[in-house]
Structure formats: structure tokens, C-alpha cells
Amino acid sequence: AQRPGRPGKSSAGAGDEAIVPSKPLKKADAVQPARPRGAVPSAGQVVAAGALIAGVVLAAHGHTFRLPFVFDDRASILDNPSIRHLWPLSDALSPPRGTGVTVAGRPILNLSFALNYAISGPATWSYHVLNLVIHALAGLTLLGFVHRTLTLPLLAERFCRHAWWLALTIAGLWTLHPLQTESVTYIVQRAESLMGLFYLLTMYCYVRSIDAPRPEAWQALAVMACLLGMGTKEVMVSAPLMVLLHDRTFVAGSFAAAWRRRRILYLALAGTWLLLGFDMIASAARGGTAGVGLGVSSWDYLLTQCRAIVLYLKLALWPHPLVIDYGDGVAGGLREVWPQALLLTLLFLGVAIAAWRRSAIGFVGAWFFLILAPSSSVVPVTVQTIAEHRMYLPLAAVIAVAVAGIYHLTDRKVGMVALAAIVAAGWLTFRRDDTYRSELTLWSDTVMKCPENARARTNLGLALVDLGRVPEAVVQYTAAIRIQPGNPVTQFNLCNALTRLGRPAEALPHGETAVRLDPNNANAQVDLGIALVALGRPAEAVPHYEEALRLEPQAADVQADLGAALLQSGRGAAAIEHLEAALRLEPDAAQTWCDLASARAQQGQPAAARQACERALALKPDFPEALYVLGNIEAEGENFAAALGRYRRALALAPDYFVARNNLANALLVTGQIDEAIAQYRQILREQPDDRSVQDNLARAIALRNPGDQRR
Numbered sequence: 001a002q003r004p005g006r007p008g009k010s011s012a013g014a015g016d017e018a019i020v021p022s023k024p025l026k027k028a029d030a031v032q033p034a035r036p037r038g039a040v041p042s043a044g045q046v047v048a049a050g051a052l053i054a055g056v057v058l059a060a061h062g063h064t065f066r067l068p069f070v071f072d073d074r075a076s077i078l079d080n081p082s083i084r085h086l087w088p089l090s091d092a093l094s095p096p097r098g099t100g101v102t103v104a105g106r107p108i109l110n111l112s113f114a115l116n117y118a119i120s121g122p123a124t125w126s127y128h129v130l131n132l133v134i135h136a137l138a139g140l141t142l143l144g145f146v147h148r149t150l151t152l153p154l155l156a157e158r159f160c161r162h163a164w165w166l167a168l169t170i171a172g173l174w175t176l177h178p179l180q181t182e183s184v185t186y187i188v189q190r191a192e193s194l195m196g197l198f199y200l201l202t203m204y205c206y207v208r209s210i211d212a213p214r215p216e217a218w219q220a221l222a223v224m225a226c227l228l229g230m231g232t233k234e235v236m237v238s239a240p241l242m243v244l245l246h247d248r249t250f251v252a253g254s255f256a257a258a259w260r261r262r263r264i265l266y267l268a269l270a271g272t273w274l275l276l277g278f279d280m281i282a283s284a285a286r287g288g289t290a291g292v293g294l295g296v297s298s299w300d301y302l303l304t305q306c307r308a309i310v311l312y313l314k315l316a317l318w319p320h321p322l323v324i325d326y327g328d329g330v331a332g333g334l335r336e337v338w339p340q341a342l343l344l345t346l347l348f349l350g351v352a353i354a355a356w357r358r359s360a361i362g363f364v365g366a367w368f369f370l371i372l373a374p375s376s377s378v379v380p381v382t383v384q385t386i387a388e389h390r391m392y393l394p395l396a397a398v399i400a401v402a403v404a405g406i407y408h409l410t411d412r413k414v415g416m417v418a419l420a421a422i423v424a425a426g427w428l429t430f431r432r433d434d435t436y437r438s439e440l441t442l443w444s445d446t447v448m449k450c451p452e453n454a455r456a457r458t459n460l461g462l463a464l465v466d467l468g469r470v471p472e473a474v475v476q477y478t479a480a481i482r483i484q485p486g487n488p489v490t491q492f493n494l495c496n497a498l499t500r501l502g503r504p505a506e507a508l509p510h511g512e513t514a515v516r517l518d519p520n521n522a523n524a525q526v527d528l529g530i531a532l533v534a535l536g537r538p539a540e541a542v543p544h545y546e547e548a549l550r551l552e553p554q555a556a557d558v559q560a561d562l563g564a565a566l567l568q569s570g571r572g573a574a575a576i577e578h579l580e581a582a583l584r585l586e587p588d589a590a591q592t593w594c595d596l597a598s599a600r601a602q603q604g605q606p607a608a609a610r611q612a613c614e615r616a617l618a619l620k621p622d623f624p625e626a627l628y629v630l631g632n633i634e635a636e637g638e639n640f641a642a643a644l645g646r647y648r649r650a651l652a653l654a655p656d657y658f659v660a661r662n663n664l665a666n667a668l669l670v671t672g673q674i675d676e677a678i679a680q681y682r683q684i685l686r687e688q689p690d691d692r693s694v695q696d697n698l699a700r701a702i703a704l705r706n707p708g709d710q711r712r
Contacts, residue, residue: 041147041164049140052168053143053172054136056175056176056426057136057139057175058132058136059430060430061128061132061433063430064132064185065125065128065129067128067436067437068437068438068439069124069187070187070439070442071186071439072102072188073186075098075101076188077113077117077187080095080096080113082094083110083114083116084114085114086118091114092107092110092111092114093107093108093110093111094107094110095107095109095110097282102188102191103188103191105234105279106191106231107231107279108194108228108231108232109191109231109232109233112190112194113127130190131185131187131190131193134193135175135180135183135193136175137197138193138197139174139175140171141197141201142170142171142174142200142396143167144204146167146170146171146400147163148204149207149250150167152210154249154360155250159407165415166403166404169403169422170399170400170403173399173403173418173421173422176426177316177399178425178428178429178432179315179316179319179322179388179391179395180193180395181432181433182387183196183389185436191232191233192233192235194233195229195233195235196392196393198225198226199393200393201221201222202229202239202269203222203242203243205218205219205221205222205225206219206222209222209265210251219262219264219265219268222265223269223271223272226239226240226269227272230272230273230279231275231276235371235375237273237276238373238374239269240266240269240272241370242366242370243265243266243269244258245363247261248358249359249360249362249363250363295382296382298378299378300330300331300380301378303331303333303334304329304337304385304386305376305385306337306341307336308376308385309340309372309376310340310344311386312372312388312394315388316395319428320428321449322388322432323446323449323450324388324435324446325384325446325455326386326453327385327450327455327456328383328384329385330385350365351365351366351369364397364401367393367394367396367397368394368398372391372394375387403418439459439463439466440460440463440467443459443460443463444460446459447460447476452483454480454483454484455480455487457477457479457483457490458476458477460473461473461474461476461477461480461497465496465500470500473493473497474494474498474501478494488513488514488518489514491511491513491517492515492521492524492528493527495511495514495527495530495531498531499530504534504535505535508528508531511524511528511532514528515528515544520551521551522547522551522555525544525545525547525548525551526544526558528544529541529548529561529565533565533568538565538566538569542565542566545561548561548562554585556583556589556592557586559578559585560578560579560586560589560591560595562578563575563578563582563592563595563596567595567598572600572602573603575595575599576596576599576600579592579595579596579599580596583596590619590623590626591616591625593615593616594623597609597613597616597626597629597630597633600612601629601636606636606637609633610630610633613629613633623653624651624653624654624657625650625657627646627649627650628646628650628659628660630646631643631644631645631647631664632663635663640670640671641671643667644664644668644671647661647663647664651664658684658687658688658691662680662697664680665677665680665681666697668680669697669701675705677701678701681698681701682698
């Protein structure tokens with residue numbers, strides 16, 4: 001956009017007056033605004049702007065359609081039964097509760113995920129597409145709201161000539177800013193972008209109503225948008241206040257005049273708080289992650305937010321480095337953050353004074369502070385004390401001030417500066433999206449930038465385990481425990497990883513610590529049980545599985561683990577009960593069918609055992625354990641030829657399956673194939689030289705082959 005002239009100098013042409021600060025209107029002067037000629041954009045401009053914003057969003061984020069679910073996406077989408085169907089709507093509007101469930105208390109957000117699930121199920125492409133559509137619509141709505149505000153009488157003298165291009169610049173920068181990546185690319189943070197869209201629609205519909213022939217229609221749309229926003233995220237709470245402040249600052253001239261003219265609108269907007277209050281009660285303090293009395297005092301959280309808000313301002317102007325998770329640390333006292341606290345105090349006082357004087361900068365500052373207030377003031381959000389997605393809407397205020405400042409200082413060069421900034425922002429956003437291509441890249445990036453973030457290290461460990469890189473995961477878990485030893489999640493994850501590595505004795509203390517720290521954590525109970533089973537103590541594992549089942553009665557895997565522990569404890573009848581319960585919940589679990597076959601065989605039910613084993617093999621034909629169990633069933637029935645075939649096939653699939661090799665050798669011995677039996681026993685002892693039972697079997701085989709030479 002080009003300015004009409006340099007500050008303090010006149011230039012020829014009507015409407016090219018010198019740019020000077022506008023004086024606030026007196027209350028008596030406040031009238032219904034008449035929009036200046038040319039203030040309404042043409043249909044072509046609107047279409048071009050919409051195409052431009054959609055185009056830049058697609059250019060910056062279009063490569064994200066195949067990116068996977070990450071972090072809290074699992075709890076809120078993949079493990080969320082309420083989004084599995086759209087009808088009845090009551091299910092989709094009743095999101096689950098719990099820690100890490102972003103949809104808790106947010107029915108409209110949950111409904112949007114139900115819509116995606118109806119389109120693509122667990123495939124991520126439709127979720128990313130809708131996120132981009134929401135963000136592009138939010139950018140276009142911001143354009144309309146800013147343009148109409150710039151052409152109101154208080155600002156028209158200064159900005160009306162180039163209001164459309166200034167608004168387009170602000171909207172373009174806001175839409176492409178790298179700080180928005182978390183709210184757009186991280187699927188579950190649609191909570192922020194969808195709420196932002198409804199917030200902006202509330203403001204836009206209200207501002208359209210100001211000079212509309214039938215303002216009631218636009219006001220009704222504003223209330224509807226506000227209601228939807230309240231059902232999307234709690235940050236929407238400030239929207240009615242921002243509408244009132246905008247009216248008082250730019251239109252009515254006073255709060256009293258705004259109330260007289262539009263009291264019905266404000267009563268209706270205030271009524272939307274009832275839905276928000278109901279949702280907050282239903283979510284039970286966001287699953288225990290937000291509110292007082294959760295281990296973080298309001299004062300400590302406020303001090304932490306001094307650091308956070310200054311960081312947000314810095315990232316708005318220089319978006320590097322960007323981090324998905326800053327951890328849950330809090331400030332250790334005022335002396336740690338006094339420079340930030342002083343800066344924010346001065347900014348807040350300046351905004352308050354400007355707002356009292358009806359200055360536009362007062363409204364912009366209030367936009368920044370009021371929208372951040374629910375998550376960045378005195379009400380602790382204990383899971384994430386700093387989060388970049390909270391700047392989704394407040395960023396518009398920072399960009400508006402920056403663009404206005406450039407417009408004032410650079411005269412005709414504002415267009416080139418804005419274009420360069422938009423191109424740079426788009427490129428940085430494109431690069432930042434690459435970080436989300438996998439859990440491994442996301443958490444590796446986070447650990448590199450925040451090495452003392454215990455949660456990031458734990459999540460990196462989980463990503464490494466999923467890739468089979470368990471030793472590297474142990475390194476991350478160990479570092480996380482060094483940073484935060486009282487975290488039960490890291491403790492039981494380390495227990496699980498060490499057990500996988502065949503080090504259950506090292507795993508056991510971590511499992512016990514996790515259960516001691518959080519006895520109501522089903523995962524901790526299960527992982528401790530797994531370590532005890534690996535140590536050959538299944539009877540001790542049973543109470544832990546039972547406790548996990550009490551905590552999660554519908555968990556098929558816990559039923560199956562409990563059944564397996566009972567089986568190994570010699571309690572076949574009880575094992576059958578839990579294994580069958582697990583199969584009712586998850587009928588396609590091949591391992592559970594295999595365990596049920598073993599339990600049936602233990603109870604002297606060979607026909608039922610064979611049937612269960614065949615079901616396991618039907619689900620998983622190359623299943624060594626099922627072949628081994630079926631071989632045992634054949635051997636018990638003295639069908640040794642069939643048993644030998646099952647054992648050999650199991651060993652072809654898993655050469656290190658030593659129990660199957662031992663039973664193969666036993667069957668060979670029984671059928672008189674002594675030399676081959678000896679070879680099999682010796683192969684086992686090369687890997688497990690201290691296995692006393694195999695040593696005894698080998699000695700017996702040698703004695704059978706050479707009855708006159710007992711020493712051999």
C-alpha cells in the first residue's frame with residue numbers, strides 16, 4: 001500500500017491530508033458512523049482477496065495433508081469413541097474427559113472431529129484439509145473486520161485511502177506467520193483456530209451491523225458465532241467484552257451510549273457465557289489440568305506468564321526458535337522474571353490509559369491482553385505453562401501495530417516491506433511444517449531446543465520405542481528421570497523399555513516407583529506386572545493387573561495380560577475367564593487366542609485348545625507361538641509326527657525360540673531320532689549354556705544313544 005504523503009508534509013490531491021494523530025471524539029459527538037465513499041470493497045476485490053488468502057495458505061501448508069497424528073491427537077481423535085458417528089448429535093456433542101483430552105468440555109470442537117471421522121475415518125487428510133479451510137476463513141474474516149474498523153470515523157482520516165491494502169497486509173501476515181503453525185498443522189489444536197474463526201466472525205458480524213439497513217440479522221449472526229465459539233474453547237470468554245470495547249472506542253463514544261443502542265446484543269452475547277460455564281463444569285477443570293489447587297499457585301503461574309508473554313512478543317517479531325512443548329516449569333520467584341514483569345506492567349498501564357482515552361492503540365492492546373488472559377494470567381494451566389498456539393488471535397494485534405508503524409515510517413515503501421515479510425513468513429511456515437512429519441522429528445526438534453524438558457524426552461523415547469530403537473529410548477527416559485524424577489509416566493515407560501531389552505531386574509524398581517507415585521495409573525500397574533512376569537514371578541503380577549483392570553474395566557489388553565499371568569501361575573480356570581473377556585472386547589487378538597489355547601490345554605480340554613489355536617493361526621498364519629502350542633497339543637495326543645511338523649515350522653519363523661527347540665528335541669527323542677535330538681539340545685546350550693533342564697535332557701539323550709558310557 002502507498003501512503004499519500006510523508007508525515008508533516010502536504011501533498012496535492014483531495015484526501016491526501018497530512019497524517020496526524022486523530023483526536024478522540026467527545027461523547028456528544030458520537031453518532032452512528034457514515035462510511036466514507038470508497039470504503040466498501042468491490043466484489044472483485046473481495047473475490048481476489050479470498051483467492052489470495054486461500055492460495056497462500058495452500059502454498060504454505062498444502063504439503064501437510066499426509067502428516068500423521070501426533071501427541072494429544074491420539075487421546076482426542078484416535079482413542080475418542082464419541083466421534084465415531086455423527087448421529088445422534090448428542091454423542092458427538094458429549095466429548096470425553098481426562099488428562100490430555102483436548103476436546104474435554106469443547107463440544108463444537110469434538111463435533112468437528114466427528115465430521116472428519118465420517119469423511120476419512122482415521123486417515124489424516126480430511127483433518128488437515130478442514131484445518132486449512134478454518135484458518136483461511138479466519139484470515140479472510142480478519143481482513144473484513146480490520147478493513148471495516150479502519151474505515152470508521154475515528155481512523156478514516158488517517159487510513160481510509162489505503163484501508164483495504166493495509167487490512168490485506170495484516171491478514172496476509174497473520175495467516176502466514178510461522179507462529180500459527182501449531183494451531184494449523186497440529187490437528188488437535190484446531191481448538192485454537194476454530195475458536196479464533198468464531199471470535200473473528202463475532203467481531204465482523206457486529207461491525208457489519210453498525211451501518212447495516214437491518215442490523216438485527218448481523219447481530220443475530222454475531223451471537224450465533226459467539227455461542228459456537230464458547231463451545232469450542234474457553235478463550236472465547238472475552239469476545240463479548242471486546243465487542244463492547246470496540247463499540248465504545250470506535251462507534252458509540254462511551255459505554256453508556258453503546259449500552260443504550262445495543263443492549264439487546266450485549267445481553268445476548270453475555271448469555272453465551274452460560275454455555276461456557278456449563279462446559280467448564282462438565283469438563284471437571286479440563287481433566288485436572290487447569291484451575292486452582294492443582295499444585296501451582298496463581299502467583300507462581302502469573303510470574304511464569306510474564307516470561308511467557310514476553311517470549312510470545314519476541315516470537316511474533318522474530319519467530320525462532322519455535323517449540324511445540326516448553327514443558328510445565330514455573331518461575332522460581334519475582335527475581336527471576338522482574339525485567340519481563342516490569343516491561344509487561346508498563347505495557348499494560350499504557351494500554352489501560354490508551355483505552356480510557358478511546359485510542360485505537362488501547363483497543364489493540366486490550367485485544368492482546370484480554371484474549372491471552374484466560375490462559376496467561378492467574379488461572380494455572382499446569383500441563384503447559386507456555387504454549388505458542390495461545391498467540392493465534394493475539395498475534396493479530398502485534399501485526400496490526402507493526403504494519404501501522406511501517407505505514408507511518410516508510411511512506412510509499414510499505415508495500416515492498418510487507419511483501420518481503422509475507423514471503424519470508426510463508427517460507428518459514430513451510431519449513432516449520434516439516435517438523436510435524438513424524439513423532440520422531442517433532443520430539444527430536446523439541447529436545448534439541450529444550451534439552452531440559454522432561455516431557456519432550458519422554459515423548460521422544462516413546463517415538464523411538466515405536467521404531468524399535470529401544471536402547472536409544474532408554475537413554476531418553478533416563479535423562480527425563482534425571483530432570484524430573486517424580487514423573488510416574490517416565491518411570492513406567494523406562495520400566496517397560498528395560499523389560500523389552502530383557503533387563504527386568506533393572507526395570508522392576510522403576511515400575512515400583514511409578515506405582516508408588518501414582519497408584520491409580522493403569523499403565524504403571526500393567527508395566528510393573530509385565531516386569532514381574534518377565535522375572536518369573538507371575539503370581540506377584542496378578543494383583544497389579546487386577547488393579548489396572550479395576551481402573552480400566554474395558555481394557556482388552558489388561559484382561560489378556562491378567563489371563564496370561566494367571567495361566568503362568570497355574571490358575572487355568574481363572575485365566576480362561578479373563579482371556580475370554582478380552583476376546584469379547586477384541587476378538588481379533590491372535591495372542592489372546594493362543595493364550596486361551598494354552599489355558600484350555602492346561603485344563604485338559606484338547607479339542608477346545610486346538611480350536612482356539614487354529615483361530616489364532618487363522619488370524620496370524622506365521623505365528624510361532626501358536627504353532628508351538630499346537631505342537632504341544634499334538635504331542636500330548638501322542639501324534640508326534642504332527643508335533644514335529646509344528647515345531648519345525650515355528651523354528652523356521654523364529655530360530656531363537658528355544659522353548660520350541662527344546663520340545664522339538666524332546667519329540668525327536670521320543671520318536672527315536674536321538675542324534676538329531678542331541679544336536680538340537682546342543683544348539684540351545686550354545687546360546688544358553690547355563691540352562692539346567694536342557695543339560696539334563698542332553699545327558700539323558702546321550703545316555704540313550706550310548707548306554708555303556710555314562711560319562712559321555
